[in-house]
Amino acid sequence: xxRVRLQKAEAIVLKRHDYGEADRILTVYTRxxxxxxxxAKGVRRIASRKAGHVELFxxxxxxxxxGRNMDVLTQAEMIDAFPRLRDDLVRMTYAYxxxxxxxxxxxxxxxxxxxxxxxxxxxxxxxxxxxxFVVARYFELRYLSLIGYRPHLFECAQCATALEPGGAVFSxxxxxxxxPACARTVSDxxxxxxxxxxxxxxxxxxEIGVILHLVLQPGTRGQVEQALHGFxxxxxxxxxxxxxFLNGLRRVARTVDLAPSARARxxxxxxxxxxxxxxxxxxxxx
Amino acid sequence: xxxxxxxxxxxxIDAFARLPGIGPKTASRLAxxxxxxxxDHALQLSExxxxxxxxxxxxxxxxxxAETSPCEVCADPSRDSGTVCVVEEPLDVIALERxxxxxxxxxxxxxxxxxxxxxxxxxxRIDELVRRMGVEPIRExxxxxxxxxxxxxxxxxxxxxxxxxxxxxxxxxxxxxxPVGGDIEYADEVTLGRAMTGRSExx
Ligand SMILES: [Zn+2]
Ligand SMILES: [Zn+2]
Numbered sequence: 463x464x465r466v467r468l469q470k471a472e473a474i475v476l477k478r479h480d481y482g483e484a485d486r487i488l489t490v491y492t493r494x495x496x497x498x499x500x501x502a503k504g505v506r507r508i509a510s511r512k513a514g515h516v517e518l519f520x521x522x523x524x525x526x527x528x529g530r531n532m533d534v535l536t537q538a539e540m541i542d543a544f545p546r547l548r549d550d551l552v553r554m555t556y557a558y559x560x561x562x563x564x565x566x567x568x569x570x571x572x573x574x575x576x577x578x579x580x581x582x583x584x585x586x587x588x589x590x591x592x593x594x595f596v597v598a599r600y601f602e603l604r605y606l607s608l609i610g611y612r613p614h615l616f617e618c619a620q621c622a623t624a625l626e627p628g629g630a631v632f633s634x635x636x637x638x639x640x641x642p643a644c645a646r647t648v649s650d651x652x653x654x655x656x657x658x659x660x661x662x663x664x665x666x667x668x669e670i671g672v673i674l675h676l677v678l679q680p681g682t683r684g685q686v687e688q689a690l691h692g693f694x695x696x697x698x699x700x701x702x703x704x705x706x707f708l709n710g711l712r713r714v715a716r717t718v719d720l721a722p723s724a725r726a727r728x729x730x731x732x733x734x735x736x737x738x739x740x741x742x743x744x745x746x747x748x
Numbered sequence: 749x750x751x752x753x754x755x756x757x758x759x760x761i762d763a764f765a766r767l768p769g770i771g772p773k774t775a776s777r778l779a780x781x782x783x784x785x786x787x788d789h790a791l792q793l794s795e796x797x798x799x800x801x802x803x804x805x806x807x808x809x810x811x812x813x814a815e816t817s818p819c820e821v822c823a824d825p826s827r828d829s830g831t832v833c834v835v836e837e838p839l840d841v842i843a844l845e846r847x848x849x850x851x852x853x854x855x856x857x858x859x860x861x862x863x864x865x866x867x868x869x870x871x872x873r874i875d876e877l878v879r880r881m882g883v884e885p886i887r888e889x890x891x892x893x894x895x896x897x898x899x900x901x902x903x904x905x906x907x908x909x910x911x912x913x914x915x916x917x918x919x920x921x922x923x924x925x926x927p928v929g930g931d932i933e934y935a936d937e938v939t940l941g942r943a944m945t946g947r948s949e950x951x
Pocket of ligand 2 (some may be wrong): 787807808809811812818819820821823899
């Protein structure tokens with residue numbers, strides 16, 4: 463008699479693709495083992511008991527049996543489906559963005575409880591935040607720190623002198639913001655204004671609860687996004703699919719309103735002067 | 749591995765291996781199976797493949813695959829042209845036709861919005877659906893995309909696109925109930941929640 467070894471895994475579904483007639487191969491990030499691939503048999507059948515529990519971006523408790531090539535999903539019980547990011551194409555795209563980042567940067571089987579927690583909290587926040595854009599940038603800054611690529615925002619990325627507030631030059635190659643002297647030596651310097659610089663510092667150092675009501679002005683959004691995308695692209699050495707998809711979506715959004723009607727639409731909200739709202743969280747910055 | 753094989757066999761193996769769900773081993777098995785097959789069976793298969801590419805067209809009204817445009821469904825005067833059922837794939841049309849419950853027309857999107865696969869709204873036949881709204885006497889659109897993340901996103905986008913074009917057509921979504929043969933206790937909360945919202949009168 464063969465004994466199958468079973469083990470529990472608390473997982474978040476990052477990616478899935480169809481396999482064979484009715485199976486699906488899932489890429490999941492687990493608290494216990496980091497990124498792993500598991501096969502979910504029969505889940506594409508409409509009567510499958512497991513299917514709804516292992517949709518993309520769900521937080522799920524899994525029972526896995528050791529298989530020949532990969533673990534086999536034997537039971538799945540959803541912990542959180544983050545339903546609010548499923549009724550909004552823009553939020554969903556940001557969820558895909560952070561899942562894609564984790565999938566691209568992680569090696570199989572290197573667990574990090576902090577990464578798991580950040581991923582979980584960020585998916586929840588993507589549903590709750592006034593502006594999912596802010597959550598995506600928060601995730602990028604925090605995640606880059608966890609995997610050892612923390613962008614320098616408080617001291618020059620090149621010569622380590624303390625940085626003054628005000629306009630700054632961001633260089634992905636140098637590893638963050640550089641001082642005015644070093645700015646002349648980098649080839650990929652991106653000028654960011656004081657508001658964008660403050661937002662980057664704010665997101666890097668605050669807890670996630672603080673950012674839920676932060677809404678940025680369009681000009682600030684653009685600079686923050688450009689700096690971080692450049693940084694991610696530099697380390698991945700390729701473009702993310704979610705970024706291309708989002709750009710396509712933004713073109714469509716000029717004619718079609720993408721946000722559910724009952725919710726605030728950050729792209730059209732005027733946050734007033736600067737980049738603040740809801741008690742001005744940015745004002746506590748040095 | 750393929751170097752020891754006659755070139756026509758290797759070519760066929762490569763061709764099979766490009767099909768979804770078929771790995772190199774299955775591809776070899778299929779190729780050798782064909783090699784042992786009686787000649788006329790193998791030729792029938794090659795004829796079927798040729799006909800597939802030569803005589804299958806997209807219906808210019810509903811974008812289903814067909815031998816003619818308009819397709820049989822669109823050309824059938826007994827079908828209700830005031831109702832259009834929007835589906836992801838031609839196979840979904842077949843599944844719905846098998847129920848015998850539906851008498852309206854279809855609109856085949858050829859996929860669903862999927863950030864993961866890089867499929868955006870403009871890669872699907874959504875503009876074509878919006879255009880049909882302008883020229884056909886459509887009273888109701890049934891959104892019958894898959895009950896998945898992508899299917900739901902697609903249905904939502906279509907709703908927005910139609911409303912953005914000023915359409916006030918009646919929009920419905922297939923009832924998402926519990927799977928037949930399933931136990932309530934095993935249902936996930938999304939499915940159970942939807943089954944509750946979409947509950948119907950007991951008749
Ligand atoms: Zn410096
Ligand atoms: Zn047709």
